[in-house]
Amino acid sequence: MDKLPILQFEAKIVETVKNNLVTVLIGETGSGKSTQLSQILFRHGFADSGTICVTQPRRVAAVSVARRVAHEMGVRLGEEVGYAIRFEDRTSTKTRIKYLTDGVLLRESLSDSELRSYSVIILDEAHERSLNMDILMGLVKRLVGIRDSANFRVLITSATLEGEKVSEFFNGCPVLNVPGKLFPVEVIYTDEVTKSQEDIEKLVQKLEDRVRSLEEGSVMDAVFYPLHGSLPPELQVRVFNPPPSNCRRFIVATNIAETSLTVDGVVYVIDSGYVKQRQYNPQTGMYSLDIVQISRVQANQRAGRAGRTCPGKCYRLYSSIVYKDDFMEAAVPEIQRTSLAGSVLYLKSLDLPGIDILKFDFLDPPSYATLGDALRQLYLIDAIDENGAITSVGRTMAELPLEPSLSRTLIAANENGSLSQALTIAAMLSAETSLLPSFAKGSEKKRKHTPLKLPDGGGLGDHIQLLHIFELWNETGYDIEWCKEYGLQIRGMSFVKDVRGQLCQLMQKMAKCATEVQGKHQSRERKMNYRNLRRALCVGYANQLAERMIRHNGYRTLGLKSQLVQLHPSSVLQPDEDGMLPNYVVYQELITTSSPFMRNVCTVEMQWISPILKKLETLDINKLSGGFTDPEDGIKENDQGVSKKEVKEVESPADRDSKIQAARERFLARKVKK
DNA sequence: GAGCACTGC
Numbered sequence: 001m002d003k004l005p006i007l008q009f010e011a012k013i014v015e016t017v018k019n020n021l022v023t024v025l026i027g028e029t030g031s032g033k034s035t036q037l038s039q040i041l042f043r044h045g046f047a048d049s050g051t052i053c054v055t056q057p058r059r060v061a062a063v064s065v066a067r068r069v070a071h072e073m074g075v076r077l078g079e080e081v082g083y084a085i086r087f088e089d090r091t092s093t094k095t096r097i098k099y100l101t102d103g104v105l106l107r108e109s110l111s112d113s114e115l116r117s118y119s120v121i122i123l124d125e126a127h128e129r130s131l132n133m134d135i136l137m138g139l140v141k142r143l144v145g146i147r148d149s150a151n152f153r154v155l156i157t158s159a160t161l162e163g164e165k166v167s168e169f170f171n172g173c174p175v176l177n178v179p180g181k182l183f184p185v186e187v188i189y190t191d192e193v194t195k196s197q198e199d200i201e202k203l204v205q206k207l208e209d210r211v212r213s214l215e216e217g218s219v220m221d222a223v224f225y226p227l228h229g230s231l232p233p234e235l236q237v238r239v240f241n242p243p244p245s246n247c248r249r250f251i252v253a254t255n256i257a258e259t260s261l262t263v264d265g266v267v268y269v270i271d272s273g274y275v276k277q278r279q280y281n282p283q284t285g286m287y288s289l290d291i292v293q294i295s296r297v298q299a300n301q302r303a304g305r306a307g308r309t310c311p312g313k314c315y316r317l318y319s320s321i322v323y324k325d326d327f328m329e330a331a332v333p334e335i336q337r338t339s340l341a342g343s344v345l346y347l348k349s350l351d352l353p354g355i356d357i358l359k360f361d362f363l364d365p366p367s368y369a370t371l372g373d374a375l376r377q378l379y380l381i382d383a384i385d386e387n388g389a390i391t392s393v394g395r396t397m398a399e400l401p402l403e404p405s406l407s408r409t410l411i412a413a414n415e416n417g418s419l420s421q422a423l424t425i426a427a428m429l430s431a432e433t434s435l436l437p438s439f440a441k442g443s444e445k446k447r448k449h450t451p452l453k454l455p456d457g458g459g460l461g462d463h464i465q466l467l468h469i470f471e472l473w474n475e476t477g478y479d480i481e482w483c484k485e486y487g488l489q490i491r492g493m494s495f496v497k498d499v500r501g502q503l504c505q506l507m508q509k510m511a512k513c514a515t516e517v518q519g520k521h522q523s524r525e526r527k528m529n530y531r532n533l534r535r536a537l538c539v540g541y542a543n544q545l546a547e548r549m550i551r552h553n554g555y556r557t558l559g560l561k562s563q564l565v566q567l568h569p570s571s572v573l574q575p576d577e578d579g580m581l582p583n584y585v586v587y588q589e590l591i592t593t594s595s596p597f598m599r600n601v602c603t604v605e606m607q608w609i610s611p612i613l614k615k616l617e618t619l620d621i622n623k624l625s626g627g628f629t630d631p632e633d634g635i636k637e638n639d640q641g642v643s644k645k646e647v648k649e650v651e652s653p654a655d656r657d658s659k660i661q662a663a664r665e666r667f668l669a670r671k672v673k674k
Numbered sequence: 675g676a677g678c679a680c681t682g683c
Contacts, residue, residue: 085682086682101681106682132683228679229678255679276678499683570677591678599678
């Protein structure tokens, strides 16, 4: 094996780290930074008085890099070199180098906010800018001012010039550059405007048709592989197989191939210049899935995939002018594209002295609107009080590895005896995207038989459906064949089982009722139509309520800003015999695709939501945020006037009830006439 | 009757 580029810089790295608390290291792909940096520091005594920890953005990376380093050092994995990811801690008291996901490190700071067991913290792949990474950078910056400098060092690695920005954030700390080991990639631009944004499966079909229509023998044989995250693992791994001889491999991939998966032997890359990105609008509480232009960093990352084993070429389906003038340098970081309710709660639970969340030192601060939205949500689910201070409920919530709505649901369920069911639902929703069989995807056609019909939620909605699915699986003794028959993703289902186990363990010390999965015969809740469970969901989702329109099956959300939304077509909820959907529901999320939808809904009763509406009326964002105002314009974002006006639009529950009743009678009368 | 990119505790 050739010597990795980073090893030539060993002396320089050691000297810089010795003399500086924080060092930024810019190292391209193939520089060996992930495996070598920890070993270099280990060799020079930086692990003598503590452990060197290295964060990774993905679980597989943490495991494989740890394995590699253990091998290189000739030690057993889990001893001197170990790793920690969710559900799996392979470290011991002997561990001096520890790889972990950024999420795990963030959790660790809950029990030790100064992370004293670590003498060195390496934040690897910081350019990916995950939400966890951004919060960690803020926390670590604070530690630099607190911990004893004799026994604490921080390194932040990045694959791009973003490193300069990180250096500024850390008060102008030194930046080291380490070259990568990529082969040259020739970049070819086009001036044509492309409009091809076909689904992967559709494009694969098109390409296959096109190649088939060519004259035999005029081109090399070709195989086409789709590659995206919702593909079953056994189909994903096909891309790693070498193609038959005299046959060319075409891989049509999402950005999963940009960083998560590396396919060796790629010589040509075709880059559309676009990416599908999910973003959150704090004004409406709605997510949207948009096709957006990539950044220059992403474009270069894509091109780099062509140069891993030999010189390659990258065809960019856009012009060099677009690349230079239109593309942003780096993508908008996740912290500015997502709801921050969970992160704000987490930071509040750390009780960092002198740290106000709204003034927290972020590399790229989230907008005031996003922070205000997070505070409002947390207030409505009792995680913070009217002054913005964390409550005891909020503290318990922060300890659970769940989004705030679900942790609040668990606590409420524990109080009313429906904990067992709530645990299952929380676990199912944690893995939800990769569980249920999806509609007419290309792979569907190739399936041998159509899956059996899943439970329908008994008219109560998607949460109850998810509960029933897991209960059925539990009754089979977690049989893999059963999952196959129902078209459920096995990997997803076992993940649910693990999450549920973890949640049970965390809830054990405060559990007031059973936590074991209950079968359909023993479930008292089932007989009662899951009233307690749905009530608990209503408490947890107090910030995500909607009521049906009187005359049709559209809904409007009951928040500060009412939104008109529809039930997502994937929902199991069906109109009743009168053709109407339930009057009140809670939803897991709002997402705009072709139009605004509520995903994962559960029916709730009107009388459960009136206390929530009252709470909405008294909500004062000024108090919640401790009087902090938007630095952008100096105007209090949600002045009293605005909030009162919005609240007035929501009629009193009694009004609604009689109106709905009247409408129903009219509707029935019409039906009879027919 | 429309349709989910990718991660993580």
